Amino acid sequence: MYINAIGYYRREDCLKNNIKHEMQTREEDIRSYHNAIIHSLPHLPYDLTAIDLIIFMSDTGADEILCFIKKEFKSLNINILTALSDSTIINSIELINSYFLSKLSNKALLIYVAEEVVTCFFSNEKVAAKEGRVISISHAPIEHKRSRFLYMSYANSMLEMNGYFLSDLSYLIFNDSTDKVIRNAINSLNIPEDKVLVNTDKPISKPIDSFLALAQNYKNFKTNDLIYILVFRERILMGSFLLEIE
Incomplete structure (x- = not known):
């Protein structure tokens, strides 16, 4: 499974341009999220009509936004699934991979809406010169969820399971x-x-921040870079995925 393109949009970017979100109507707010999603489309190496699966995640209970997205993509006859509110990005990537393995999908779009919006396009095969191959997806065992510091031994073991060493990271x-x-x-x-990439803009981090940090730095990655992404929810380790740029 490959990441073909990844994009993000932050509300702070709107505020810098003197757009007052607090004063917007519901329709205008939904449209701003829609514009955030569209913002990443120029990086897509294939036509949008090739996408046959959309996974929608939200930390904000954004039902209106989901309805708006369904309306926008209705003409393309795309299967749109909603991830559970207590789910994580790990579950969603795992779901996309299962669709690929089952031949139920070839190209997918993951939309993650929180205070920011992150969009990520996946395919079951490589379609562009520089893409990220998802090597492994894993859920953290219970013993590693109990402490924020035990995840380092978890990271080490996951790298070794996939034939890598810490020096390769x-x-x-x-x-x-x-x-x-x-x-x-x-x-x-x-x-x-x-080499440690985090979103330091907010004192309280959310699961989307791992994905946001990946999107913010993605253009700087080089061929053969090995990236390990850990995802926490309320400072409890939920899982990880390993990515190599090819």
């Missing part, structure tokens, strides 16, 4: 931006500070 991405956890990652994995 190019970047580590996760959504716990507290300084103590970041320092623990640097010291435990013995990787340079600039």
